Amino acid sequence: MADAAKKFPDIETDNFRLREVTKNDAKDLFVYLSDEDVVNHMGLAPAKQVEDTLDEINWYKSIFQDGTGIRWGITRKNEGRVIGSCGFLNIAHSHSRAEIGFEVHKEYWGKGVAGEALQAVLGYGFDQLGFERIQALIEPENIASQKLVEKHGFKREGLLRHYEYTQGKFDDLYMFSLLKEEHKLN
Template sequence: MKQLPTFETERLILRDVEEKDLNAMFDYLSDREVVKHMGLAPAVFLEDVRNELDWYTSIKEEGTGMRWGITLKNTDQMIGSCGFLNRAPKHHRAEIGFELSRNHWGRGIASEAIHAVLSYGFQKLGLERVEALIETENLASQNMVERNGFQREGLLRHYEYTLGNFDDLLMYSLLRSEWKHR
């Protein structure tokens, strides 16, 4: 299977996620605070994390998405991930998703990673629109995407069914022309 391109930013390396990352992924995916807005229960077993890694592989193989592991430059340990899902090439759009270890919240790391992924999406994948669907209670992610130029479009009521609940999601979007002018 084809490897994703690797990106280097000021502080980060974004790279393909590999089997060697399972333990690092477990560290943050087992944290209730990290996963509470992801529609996932906290990982209890390494097999739970393997399912997430298998999903990364399947969306890449199907062409519906791609997920990069976020690592700090001075270490190869994965501290989160960022990428596209629900990609619709015919319509030149995709959804962006991300999560980050709680130890690295509030440092601008997610914004730095998203900027690299958005650049790839708009420049190399030919995206016209990138969407972010965010739970109404997830104020930190709402603020972060707004700081990165996304516009709130509206509320999607009972849009997803996860962990036994119907979740309301806010729809945000960023258009290529808006990204170019940032």
């Protein structure tokens, strides 16, 4: 992944296409990244203008280019509009592990979008990227995300107290993990 010339991989599921996010998607990202409910547990302030989402898009590009992550935009099949994202960050190649993160437009909450994307990205991580462990760091108040990762086989390992400093405060985070052998059982 560290090779800048490497082509960004698309993933297709039954209902969605996961693809590279580009500057042309800035308006789509703005729709959900400006929603306080969506970004509440992401450590981000709501986007105030479309240009604010370019920082997020540039971050997606930089982590892919330097091999520390990969973030897919989630689109419905036959529709180009990005309705969320899912992917890996803090990839530690020497330890065969990464963190996973995801968010979707509020209009799609509770409709299986995040779950279908998460399952596809987990499969890619274990099968294509060779991860042994995928972890998720989730705020204690984010019950919906905790339930989603547990539904996909993740185990809660413990609480990381004051683990991150975002938006002017220290955040506690639960550490969840899924091992390759456990994923194969799901």
